[in-house]
Amino acid sequence: MGDSKTAHPVSGPPTRDQAVIKLALGAIGIVFGDIGTSPLYAFREAFTGHHPLALDALHLYGVLSLIFWAMMLVVTIKYVAIIMRADNRGEGGSLALLALMGGRNSGKKWSAGIVMLGVLATALFFGDSMITPAVSVLGAVEGLAVVNPSLSGWIIPIAVFILIFLFLIQRSGTARVGAFFGPIMLLYFLTISVLGILSIAQNPEILWAFSPHYAVQFFMMEPLKAFLALGAVVLAVTGAEALYADMGHFGRKPIGVSWLVFVLPALMLNYMGQGALALREGEAIMANPFFMLAPGWFQLPLLIIATLAAIIACQAVISGAFSVTQQAIQLGFMPRLRINHTNAKTIGQIYIPVVNWALMIMVVLLVLTFGNVSNLTAAYGIAVTGAMLMDTCLLSVLLFSFWKWNKLWAGLLVGLFFVVDLLFFAANLTKLTDGGWVPLAISGFAFILLTSWAKGRSLLIAQMRETAMPVQVFVKSAAGEATRVPGTAVFMTTSPEGVPHALLHNLKHNKVLHERIVLLTVSILDRPHVAEQDRVKSEDLGAGFYRIILRYGFMQDTNVPKALEKVTTCGPPFRMIETSFFLARQTLLSSENPGMAPWREKLFAWMLRNAETAMQFFRLPPNRVVELGSQVEI
Numbered sequence: 001m002g003d004s005k006t007a008h009p010v011s012g013p014p015t016r017d018q019a020v021i022k023l024a025l026g027a028i029g030i031v032f033g034d035i036g037t038s039p040l041y042a043f044r045e046a047f048t049g050h051h052p053l054a055l056d057a058l059h060l061y062g063v064l065s066l067i068f069w070a071m072m073l074v075v076t077i078k079y080v081a082i083i084m085r086a087d088n089r090g091e092g093g094s095l096a097l098l099a100l101m102g103g104r105n106s107g108k109k110w111s112a113g114i115v116m117l118g119v120l121a122t123a124l125f126f127g128d129s130m131i132t133p134a135v136s137v138l139g140a141v142e143g144l145a146v147v148n149p150s151l152s153g154w155i156i157p158i159a160v161f162i163l164i165f166l167f168l169i170q171r172s173g174t175a176r177v178g179a180f181f182g183p184i185m186l187l188y189f190l191t192i193s194v195l196g197i198l199s200i201a202q203n204p205e206i207l208w209a210f211s212p213h214y215a216v217q218f219f220m221m222e223p224l225k226a227f228l229a230l231g232a233v234v235l236a237v238t239g240a241e242a243l244y245a246d247m248g249h250f251g252r253k254p255i256g257v258s259w260l261v262f263v264l265p266a267l268m269l270n271y272m273g274q275g276a277l278a279l280r281e282g283e284a285i286m287a288n289p290f291f292m293l294a295p296g297w298f299q300l301p302l303l304i305i306a307t308l309a310a311i312i313a314c315q316a317v318i319s320g321a322f323s324v325t326q327q328a329i330q331l332g333f334m335p336r337l338r339i340n341h342t343n344a345k346t347i348g349q350i351y352i353p354v355v356n357w358a359l360m361i362m363v364v365l366l367v368l369t370f371g372n373v374s375n376l377t378a379a380y381g382i383a384v385t386g387a388m389l390m391d392t393c394l395l396s397v398l399l400f401s402f403w404k405w406n407k408l409w410a411g412l413l414v415g416l417f418f419v420v421d422l423l424f425f426a427a428n429l430t431k432l433t434d435g436g437w438v439p440l441a442i443s444g445f446a447f448i449l450l451t452s453w454a455k456g457r458s459l460l461i462a463q464m465r466e467t468a469m470p471v472q473v474f475v476k477s478a479a480g481e482a483t484r485v486p487g488t489a490v491f492m493t494t495s496p497e498g499v500p501h502a503l504l505h506n507l508k509h510n511k512v513l514h515e516r517i518v519l520l521t522v523s524i525l526d527r528p529h530v531a532e533q534d535r536v537k538s539e540d541l542g543a544g545f546y547r548i549i550l551r552y553g554f555m556q557d558t559n560v561p562k563a564l565e566k567v568t569t570c571g572p573p574f575r576m577i578e579t580s581f582f583l584a585r586q587t588l589l590s591s592e593n594p595g596m597a598p599w600r601e602k603l604f605a606w607m608l609r610n611a612e613t614a615m616q617f618f619r620l621p622p623n624r625v626v627e628l629g630s631q632v633e634i
Helices: 016-030 042-048 057-085 094-104 112-141 149-172 181-200 204-210 212-221 223-237 240-245 252-285 296-330 353-370 373-402 407-429 437-467 471-478 501-510 560-564 598-610
Strands: 483-492 512-524 536-542 545-552 579-589 625-633
Touching: 016 181, 016 252, 016 296, 042 057, 042 223, 042 252, 042 373, 057 204, 057 212, 057 223, 057 240, 057 252, 057 373, 057 407, 094 112, 094 296, 094 373, 112 149, 112 240, 112 296, 112 353, 112 373, 112 437, 149 296, 149 353, 181 204, 181 252, 181 296, 204 252, 212 223, 223 373, 223 407, 240 296, 240 373, 296 353, 353 373, 373 407, 373 437, 437 598, 437 625, 471 536, 471 545, 483 501, 501 512, 501 579, 501 625, 545 560, 579 598
Parallel strands: 483 512, 483 579, 512 545, 579 625
Antiparallel strands: 536 545
């Protein structure tokens, strides 16, 4: 008999479908935390909020129908199907979209209108990022009043403790606990699905609410109440913009798959379950229908699961705020801030102390000031709907000017989105005096900071470029006359043209030049990442002078010494022990013809003084840096 051989399957690399499924599961833990925790308060707010509705069939079916079709129009069609196609080499978000438009429209300057839309959307995002943690955590902890009414007095202290703890651990990163985010959110979505199904089984007629005619009937019979109800309905789609902003981490297809296959069904099952419960029990359960869905023995476990989900939602928003801030700095809309990398293996995991502490203070103040979710949601809706409206404006520019869609179809689609967004925004404006002014004030302040810095920076660069001496003139006149000393001098400059002011001041005061002079510019491109082989652009200017341009994407860390060590086209290899970095620190002077309002000039000067130094931002060795001051009028 011959030898019998058993064939063993060889495990190869994962297929494309397996990779998509793995990323889709990962996205559940990060991307959908905000929209996933909306059932905690969205349905309830329509009947107990600032414009409460009577608990009858017309309003129940009408609200549930509005929630479902809002999810379909805003999340599924607008964000998942269309906006997420507008990726900037994989990255999403308002600033990435703005940079994408700049890159495709490189023949002319970005129009001021497009830039303002992108900056305004970013400003609204910062307002949203302060309210989301407060709403999510407070919404979960309020379940304590259902589990044990005698503990109601502990809701605010516990929520504040959780939020402060969450912000305190940011400095050490979330890599260790991040592995649990996916399983916890998976458990959360499965739990709310099962609770919804059990409730629907007792009143299956509630499923008729999927029909759009109930939403239309609501508007036809009570147009004013239906319009005001939109202020609560929009709470069900908060976090839709996070799908686009987090696209760079997971990709468009995995996010779309996890939304359509898992998250959307789970959310709608829970909303329908809450509706069925309201049909059975009436007003008695409207204090907190989310937790009333669970039997008494399961309310405490549900409280723990919901609180963990809320914490994960907060973490996603905080990480998003760090990421957007880094993009804004790199694209020139914010001054340099200290950015710490919490994970050496993963570039995207960053921590920005100033942003962290500012968020913590504002979030805690919001919780203490507003006191409950119902009051907070009045402020929440305006920031969310404002950001969605800005995204629709940017989308309209994209469809007509860049993608060149058929004007009829693009016009109908954009028109529909504008109608929906404007209705949501207008409905939330009715809560302006109830706290809706808070996110507008926060966003307005952020908008002033972003635009003042961008304007001041452009004026400063233009003024320095105008007064700069041509490089060839300087090399011919100074190279032969000045005494040369051993070593390398790197003069950092924002302009890839002309002679840096620091070089002129150094020669004027020290009367010497190093053997090798490098004029170094760090250039941030309009794409998220630049490959290593495309990083360095160098030019030999003669007489030991070189110009180097280091190119980075707006999502990348700018480590200058690390990049210079790989340069081989500018003489001998760079050794940091033999290299001195010369930086110019500008002091602003008032001009007779200022390029911006005096108060904005003072604001820009204050931001310039308090910005992170180039030494820290570009990772320069502290003992190899020389700073030279200069005065500039703008």
